[in-house]
Amino acid sequence: MSLLAPGTGCSSCTIIDFLPLLCPSCDLPFCSDHIHTHQPCASFISASSHDVAVGKLDRGKKSCEKEGCERETIESVAGVSGRDEEERIAREVRCEGCGGSFCTSHRAQTSHSCPAPLIHNARHDNFLVRRSRAEDLIAKNFAGHKDRVERKMPTQKDVVKKPRIEEDKLPPSVQPAQSASTASPESTQEETKVEKKVKSKAEKLWDIHLRKIRSTATRLGVGANIPDTEKIFFEWGIDLTGTKVKTWKGKWDTxxxxxxxxxxxxxGKVMDLIIAQSKTSRMADTKFSLVQLYPAPDGLPSSTSLSSHQPAKAITQGAALILVRGEMV
Incomplete structure (x- = not known):
């Protein structure tokens, strides 16, 4: 079609149609108004239409020609009717020997006692040989297999579960009788105890700090191992002059x-172990003390001078112990 002459003229009228339709019978182009009414194909089309309504499928159910079989034929399932029955689409799904219309189970010649000569099919012959061998093998190894009654599954039924109705969503008239007086004060207190306290950001950071110390801390001194519940974890450092301790604001710079x-x-024993571990020189008249630095998670940092007579359980878990010369008040 040339660009200077777009469209095609209808064979029945003078309209130039840009989307012409070809008649399947005469192969002539027509417009949408004359594709079904033009001569000489109008009578043929009306006869082959079988008065089928537009948008509906004329699909009459046809049963298999095999005696005793009530299954639907392949042509009926595919909706083949009218002119299609004489075309290739119908011949392909029928029996190759007698041309009968059968279901999928009886289409083969050996399945419906076809009167026509058996069409040689190497693939089908191999299937028959394999099936015969399998039957002989089963009969040899399983003598009672042939007479065995095949088990059938019981009929399945769909169980419809009703949705669970929450009591809170029910109206007051339907809700179960439960007065407020039945709830004892003890149960109310227990529910209050169950509620967990939400930790602040500072408390979470302090928990991370404690986990780091517990995972990397080493024993100060020697002795038998003890359970973690009886251990005191801490950090320690040296500041003999006490200058850094006095100016400490919550974070140690070394x-x-x-x-x-x-x-x-x-x-006092902990202090001796720190002196020995740090190899700090100690004169006979020199006195040392330990200062605990504890940055409270949700409070102000505090520094406390520890007494040498106190047990180590007086040390706050995760705090820093600083060795200083002399007494720090």
Whole structure:
């Protein structure tokens, strides 16, 4: 079609149609108004239409020609009717020998006692050989298999579960009788105890700090191992002049060592272990003390001078112990 002459003229009228329709009988182009009414094909089309309403499928159910079989034929399932029965689409699904219309189970010649000569099919012959061998093998190894009654599953039924209706959504007239007086004060207190306290950001960071100390701390001194519940975990450092302790605002500017001791060890013994571990020179007349630095998660940082007679359980878990010369008040 040339660009200078777009469209095609209808064979019945003078209209130039840009989307012409070809008649399947005469192969001539027509417009949408004359595709079904043009001559000489009008009588043929009306005869082959079988008075079928537009938008509906004329599909009459046809049963299999096999005696005793009530299944639907392949042509009936596919909706083949009218002219299609004489075309290739119908011949392909019928029996190749007698041309009968059968279901999928009886289409083969050997399935419906076809009177026509058996059409040679190498694939089908191989199937028959394999089936015969299988039957012989089953009969040899399983003598009672042939007479065995095949089990059938019981009829399945769909169980419809009713949706569970929450009591809170029910109207007051339907809700179960439960007065407020039946709830005892003890149950109310128990429910209050179950409620967990929401930790603040500072408390969560302090928990992470404690886990780091517990995972990397080493024992200060020697002795038998004890359970974790009896251990005191802390960090320790040296500030003999006490300058950093006096100006401490919550964060130590140098690296601290991580250690743990038993909760029953005196703090004086802990101080001796820190002096020995840090190799700090100690004169006979020199006095030392331990200062605990504890940055409270939701409070102000505090520094406390520890007494050498106190047990180690007086140390706050995760706090920093700083060795200073002299007494720090």
């Amino acid at each position: 690296k601290l060592e991580r250690a743990w001791v038993g909760e029953d060890i005196p703090i």
